[in-house]
Amino acid sequence: MSQKANYFKLGLFVIGALVAGIVVILVIGSGRWFERKSTIESYFNESVQGLDIGSKLKYRGVVIGEVTKISFTYVVYQQDLPMSQRFRYVLVESQINPRLVGGRAATGDLTTHDGAKAEVERGLRIRLTPQGITGTSFLELDYVDPPPATLPIAWTPNNVYIPSTPSTVSQFVNAASDIIDDCTGSTSRARSRTSTG
Template identity: 40%
Template structure:
């Protein structure tokens, strides 16, 4: 007989088992719903058979995210035009840990810059299984333009390029259409022309000129073989292993410097162009001025003036020489009469001293200066 405690234990085991199962599901798979990711979208104008939600997104072989949604553009952007509504819409989730803690806006700007430089997404097969993943590559943006769209993408947008299989199918289809457009008469005419060309070449090779041309071709092939042998030996040198990476690094630095200085280079080129135009204009004005008949007349009138200036310069030089000679003579005379001049100066100083003393006496004893010696001082106590 089952007791009530047994029912309680059974229910407790069921609850604990269900909780552990839910915890395992959350840890193994549902945890990604709580992760922060960068959304990324792209569009394809071809079949994406083999691509599914959860397929990896790789950048040069490194997985950077996963496919989160596959839909049609018409279901996401309702204002899409009829040809563009047939695009396949693919939204991806990118791991933010690989982008050095960028914000959402910085990630969008980074993807836009890289897309301008040629970043594209191509569906790539994993092998013979038929499964696809999205491979992020760099292509020439001129030969691989983005698909035409007339809406603003909601998330960061990377244009797509057709898959390799799609390109092969397109090439085979083009060749098939070209071959099917050829008629039987055209094929017979082409075969006839080919036979005629082959016969002409065979007849030419049997002549002396043909044999000489063949020998020259053999010499060229021998020289090419020798050059290829030298190139192979150079590439086999261990120094080439370091030279090639260094060259690639130098070219990368040159490309970076060029891209960073593009605005300055364009501005310098514009200024150089303007300077050349100004110089050309000045040259034209100068040439026009020199060819003007009035310039010849002015030069003829200037010539006599220049001759007069030259003669005046000669006369001025002679006058300067005479003045220099006179100054030398005056210096000589001053040097020879230096003692007399010094004596005259001493006598003059003594005369001036005497005049000063006479003036002082005149101030103190005016009558003595006029009438002679001053009167004797009276002595009252002697009376």
Template identity: 40%
Template sequence: MLVAMVIVLGAGRYFQTTYTLETYFDESVNGLAVGSPVKLRGVNVGRVAEINFVSNKYDPANIGEVRYVYVECDINPDLFEFIDEEKFIEVLRKDVARGLRIRPTSLGLTGQLFLNIIYDDPKGNPPLPLKWTPEHAYIPSVPSTLSRVEGAIATISKTLSSLKQEDLESIIGDVKSIVDSIDNFMNTESGKEAGKRMLGILDSTRNILARTNTLMADPALDRIIPNTAGALEGVNRIITESADDIIAAAHEAKIAITSFKQASAVLGKTLSDPRMDKAMGEIAPTLENISQASTDLTAAVAKVHALVNRLNGVVASEEANIHAIIGDTREVMQNVKELTGDAKRYPSGMIFGTPPSKPNPEDQ
């Protein structure tokens, strides 16, 4: 029973399949021990299997006198179903590029640490410089929160310690001088005037805030904001639906602008041609001739207009005679029509005499 209990509680892990990953820390890992949990966003995914120095694991670390702490972890593969170890290493490599990091985190007031796998800014947390190739899957580390606080305090302490007693006295004297100058200025007429202006500005600001609060408390604002949001949504929908048309119009406008530029270039080249100056000089007399012809044409039109007016006057004065002539002409044409009809019916009568008498049906 004792042997079985030892196997179940301790040695049983040697028969488990695990994925191995490693990381390095350039800080104290006091509180981290073999068996400490490894968590991914609060979920326990493994345990710390080994803690050592990098110089004992990789020979190139001794050349550069690297003093990193080596931590090896066993990851439970049951939490990563359908992923073999090769695929696991590939996924880790991609996530490391996206910012996957390991941070030592305290469990509370006990001082014990566990390794927390997180996602952080890869630019602000670059990996430690390495001169060797990791044997297992590798996740870079980031300093713990306590280490960052200690570093900030050390920086502040170093800054304060760099200040000398004379510097502090000078700074205090400068601050006191500035305060005295402000106090003296505020006691003068200009200072009092500036104070009044500042009070006026504060009053104006208070009034503006009061009006803003009144506007914000207006019930109409509850309708205006949704209506505005709806209008903006409609505009956004119209722009989205018309995106292709807008792109096509922009493309056509670009083509038109290109054509206009080409036409402008051709026009500029034409205008700069010396022959254009000669042509413009020849056009000027032609334009003068056209202007003179237009003047003559205007006079001719005026004469034609006068002639038409005279004809209208003559026609108006002889209108009765014209009507009589038209009536006589109509009567003559009617007689000619009748004569032509008789000639068609009785051609001999037109030559030898009167036409024969009409037969009487009663005599028959």
């Protein structure tokens, strides 16, 4: 009889420990599982090399979300147009934690189209940023002053839309190209002056 009682007590102990373990896991992990996330999308008219699903979305260095989808806008939008007439932007969707970007308490609520539009008018943009020498990239959300022009779009975005601004690498390449063009033009003008004069 005492051996049966020991098995019974042992069984109760094991079941109790399992239930307690499950409760602890749920309490610790509930913050991440039940946390409300919002999806935002942005379009890039440049290569997003180094950006992958799971790449971080940061606001002033603080991680506020991650990339969940990378595709092309013509896969989702402008399906009624011939391929030659569609925009060929890169579509990037990210999930953000509204609590970390102000939620409803800040001047703009990035979880709504109207709130995001107000912040975009103030200069909020997403930029592709390289991460060190590893070749990986992340998205940086920040305000740009003065607010740059946005890419033209001919559709209503499915999610909250935050426009992109050219990456630092892209700006550098464009500036270098302009300098080379200026030098080439100056050299051509100098040659034409020496050959005619």
